[in-house]
Amino acid sequence: MARGELMKKLLASYGRDEEFRAVAEQIISEEEKKNNVVLARSLRKTLENPSKPTRPKALAPLIPFPEAAGDFIERIEPVHSRQDIVLSRDNVRVFAGLLSEFRSGEQIRRRGLAVRSKLLFCGPPGCGKTLCAEIFAAEVGLPLYIVKLDRLISSYLGETATNIRKLFEFARKQPCVLFFDEFDALARARDDAGEHNELRRVVNSLLIFIDRIKPAGFLIAATNLDRSLDPAVWRRFEEVVWFDRPDDKMIREYLGLKFKNVILGFDPSEHIASLAGFSFAEIERVCVQAIKAAIVKRQKDVRADDFEQALADERRRRRDHSRLENRS
Structure with missing residues (x-):
């Protein structure tokens, strides 16, 4: 090997x-x-004969997986690094601050101050929230656990608050990054007339748990529907990070990232204007489809017509998605 x-x-x-x-x-x-x-x-x-079994400070030992929380979380091994993501200037500054704060945690706590550990990620789908959580976990050297909402939200509504309690108890003991995706499914506004009384009680419990917990690592919640969140959720998080659709500068950087190992027969930067309003996930699909088209045609390079056809397919996909949304 x-x-x-x-x-x-x-x-x-x-x-x-x-x-x-x-x-x-x-x-x-x-x-x-x-x-x-x-x-x-x-x-x-x-x-x-290891001289001294030590671990780097950033890497946390794993406690045994508790039966109480094991049904609701899944450990994910990060496969991406900071080179795989494009962030806005503001978000680069925010995450640099969070990392510095985490690494100086002992000195901060000695002065009676708390390290920011509860983060809320907001923004449209495909703009890097989940990827950022993965890379952030790798950067701080903590295991990443994804909350399985489908199992957490019990069909017996009275059990959901109990399940959440088990989950937060795990996060209190285990140094980790605990990631809630689609957080709005749990933390919907309590004044929504369509919500069941029991679900409102779940939100009440959730707010109390978030307020009281001092996680051994980080609690990160992500939502595409920030307007659906209960207003009381916002102040429970010490940092709110917005992931917007990329601007021209970020699109240029992302195209360079996606085509870095590919021979090009055209200049992708000439298509930046055509990608305005697209998410990173949509741009990635365009790039990957263009590369695959070149492979199928046995070309040595990716050409403008490959990219333009992939872009046209993505626009069609967006139109079809819009029609479905309008029908619903």
């Missing part, structure tokens, strides 16, 4: 001792086969 692949497996197995050791043994065997005897001997000695 290629050395790079082995190193990726080694890092991915961090925190799982048996798997980590097995990959480390593979790396040592590879070095022995290459006759790198001194290095192999040194690696084996370190593996057998």
Whole structure:
């Protein structure tokens, strides 16, 4: 196996001792086969007699998965890095501040101040909220847990508040990033005439839990429907981050990101105006479809007609989606 692949497996197995050791043994065997005897001997000695089992400060040990919360959360391994996202200047500043604050947490708490740990992400679909939560978890070195809302919201409405309590108890004990996507499904405005009384009680419980919790890591909630949130939700979060559709500068940067490993036979920047109002997810679909079209035609490069056809398909998709929304 290629050395790079082995190193990726080694890092991915961090925190799982048996798997980590097995990959480390593979790396040592590879070095022995290459006759790198001194290095192999040194690696084996370190593996057998670790000097001091320490973890980087940013990486949190995992507690056993509690049965109480295990049904409602799923651990996700981050696969993206900060190079895979385009943020507005304001959001870059916000996240840089959050990271600095987290890394200086001990000094801040010593002075009797709290580190910001409850974040609300707002904005239209496809503009980077979920991706940002993943990358943020990787940057702070904490495991990412996604809340499974379909299981959390019990068909027996009286159980939903109990389920939420279990979830918040887990977040209080486990240093992690706990991510609620489509948060509006839980935190809808209580004055909505269409809401059931029991659901209003769920919102009441949710607000109390958010208010009282001091998570061991971060609580992040994301919504596409910020106007549907109960007004009392907003003050429970220490930071609200807005993810808007990209402007021309961000579109230019994102096109460069999507086509960075591709030979181009045209200048994508000439199409920036055509992408105004598109989300990152929509732009990504256009780019990926253009690349696939070039592959199917066995071209060495992606050409303007590939991109323009993909753009036309995305516009058709948007029109069809608008029709469906209007019917509903």
